[in-house]
Amino acid sequence: MKTRTTRTSRRKPVSEPARLSQQDAALERAWLALQDSQAPSSAELERMRQRLSIVFESPAPQSGALLRLARGPAGKLLASVVVVASAIAVLRVPPPRAARDVSMPEQPLVAAAPRETSISAITSQVEQLPTPAPREVVHVPASEEAAHAATHNVKPRRTDVHTHAAPRVTEPTLARAAVEERTAVARALRAEMPTDAAPSVPGAVAATTRAASEPLVNAATPPLDEATLLEGARRLAASDPDASLRLLAEHKRRFRHGMLGPEREVLAIELLRSLSRKEEASVRLQEFRREYPGSVYSTRLRH
Amino acid sequence: MIALRRFSNPTLPSAGELEARSQRLAKIFQEHAAFVWRSLRRMGIAPADLEDATQEVFIVVHKRLEQYEERASMRSWLYAICMRVGSRQRRSASRRREEVVAEPPELVVQPEQQVGVEQRESLQQLHRMLETLPEKQRTVFVLYEVEHMNISEIAEALGCPQQTAYARLHKARERVRIELSRARLLGNFL
Numbered sequence: 001m002k003t004r005t006t007r008t009s010r011r012k013p014v015s016e017p018a019r020l021s022q023q024d025a026a027l028e029r030a031w032l033a034l035q036d037s038q039a040p041s042s043a044e045l046e047r048m049r050q051r052l053s054i055v056f057e058s059p060a061p062q063s064g065a066l067l068r069l070a071r072g073p074a075g076k077l078l079a080s081v082v083v084v085a086s087a088i089a090v091l092r093v094p095p096p097r098a099a100r101d102v103s104m105p106e107q108p109l110v111a112a113a114p115r116e117t118s119i120s121a122i123t124s125q126v127e128q129l130p131t132p133a134p135r136e137v138v139h140v141p142a143s144e145e146a147a148h149a150a151t152h153n154v155k156p157r158r159t160d161v162h163t164h165a166a167p168r169v170t171e172p173t174l175a176r177a178a179v180e181e182r183t184a185v186a187r188a189l190r191a192e193m194p195t196d197a198a199p200s201v202p203g204a205v206a207a208t209t210r211a212a213s214e215p216l217v218n219a220a221t222p223p224l225d226e227a228t229l230l231e232g233a234r235r236l237a238a239s240d241p242d243a244s245l246r247l248l249a250e251h252k253r254r255f256r257h258g259m260l261g262p263e264r265e266v267l268a269i270e271l272l273r274s275l276s277r278k279e280e281a282s283v284r285l286q287e288f289r290r291e292y293p294g295s296v297y298s299t300r301l302r303h
Numbered sequence: 304m305i306a307l308r309r310f311s312n313p314t315l316p317s318a319g320e321l322e323a324r325s326q327r328l329a330k331i332f333q334e335h336a337a338f339v340w341r342s343l344r345r346m347g348i349a350p351a352d353l354e355d356a357t358q359e360v361f362i363v364v365h366k367r368l369e370q371y372e373e374r375a376s377m378r379s380w381l382y383a384i385c386m387r388v389g390s391r392q393r394r395s396a397s398r399r400r401e402e403v404v405a406e407p408p409e410l411v412v413q414p415e416q417q418v419g420v421e422q423r424e425s426l427q428q429l430h431r432m433l434e435t436l437p438e439k440q441r442t443v444f445v446l447y448e449v450e451h452m453n454i455s456e457i458a459e460a461l462g463c464p465q466q467t468a469y470a471r472l473h474k475a476r477e478r479v480r481i482e483l484s485r486a487r488l489l490g491n492f493l
Contacts, residue, residue: 016454048358
């Protein structure tokens with residue numbers, strides 16, 4: 001029974017992300033060029049085709065009778081019997097005590113918040129959630145378990161404890177504490193995030209160009225990742241250097257030691273130089289040299 | 304001759320069956336030879352051995368065609384064969400060769416493909432970018448992004464759960480995005 005459930009969950013289709021090259025024509029061309037560069041030449045293909053056509057015309061070598069039997073329905077039946085028997089043997093062995101008690105309070109969290117939602121979705125969900133709701137969620141499996149025990153008049157099996165992890169968390173205080181903590185987190189996020197948060201780059205960029213006095217948080221709502229932020233800054237460098245500098249500052253605030261830290265500094269220094277703000281540029285260059293000694297960009301920044 | 308052998312062993316296929324089978328094999332070769340070649344090449348087979356390795360894969364296909372079940376994707380099956388042939392070939396190649404090649408072979412551009420210097424440079428940049436990925440992530444990334452295989456096909460080819468394939472793809476994409484923007488931010492890459 002248990003083996004079957006795990007197998008079906010493994011087969012469940014995983015949602016596939018759009019390919020990077022779908023939004024990126026240059027990348028698509030690059031992939032095609034890569035394919036071409038790794039392809040066989042037509043002469044090689046023809047040579048292989050001719051040699052293989054002789055092989056293909058001969059009958060396939062017969063495999064042994066025992067092998068055929070093993071691959072037939074009888075063999076499959078035998079294999080499945082072995083699998084089921086070993087699964088039963090595994091299930092009968094009680095799990096170690098420590099394994100059963102691990103991470104119980106996290107259960108309602110997982111149930112309430114799907115993994116891939118944006119922060120704003122999570123915050124709204126969290127705030128809509130009435131406080132007693134998770135207690136019900138927690139109690140349902142517990143009562144089920146109790147009913148099961150009552151009708152069958154048996155102690156709950158150890159494997160059941162393993163699958164229904166929730167019944168352990170019967171204290172309402174625990175659940176309430178979890179919810180309170182989450183609401184606090186949500187409130188903090190909401191405070192940081194404006195309501196008209198722009199999810200995409202062009203929107204975010206437009207938000208910064210709208211007015212110089214506006215708070216910068218607009219441009220860098222949590223969904224914006226490191227790379228998008230910097231690319232926005234680069235795109236704005238020529239048309240709106242001030243907005244670009246603000247985006248760079250935002251990047252520095254949020255991803256001070258991010259993977260694109262050196263690139264941010266190089267962009268900033270070059271932009272400051274182009275604006276003839278020599279003093280700031282040289283200060284920033286010194287910082288850059290301290291922070292990233294021996295960087296490959298040192299020669300680029302020399303002149 | 305075949306009829307005689309068939310008389311002595313009734314499990315042998317008839318001439319018509321043989322013909323149909325060889326045509327099917329030829330079709331598989333025509334459709335997938337380039338994919339097999341590229342896959343073997345990415346597995347690190349030396350250019351000089353690629354022809355042998357590709358032929359070996361199709362000889363296995365010829366032997367095992369009856370075991371290939373229609374429900375599986377042909378490319379998943381072929382890729383799994385490539386992995387086995389590739390690892391065998393690499394072992395025998397390292398024994399045969401006297402000099403050990405420490406660096407992966409330089410990107411060889413066929414003379415018939417007149418590629419500009421610019422494009423060759425960006426190709427090499429692409430290679431360097433892919434080389435920053437750990438091998439398992441790179442495999443999944445290339446199969447998904449470059450070869451346009453599905454997650455389920457990839458998981459089947461590599462013999463791993465779909466979640467594993469997806470996790471590797473996710474990590475690889477994150478990394479490639481960072482590398483891509485790094486190259487684009489400061490250079491004129493792509």
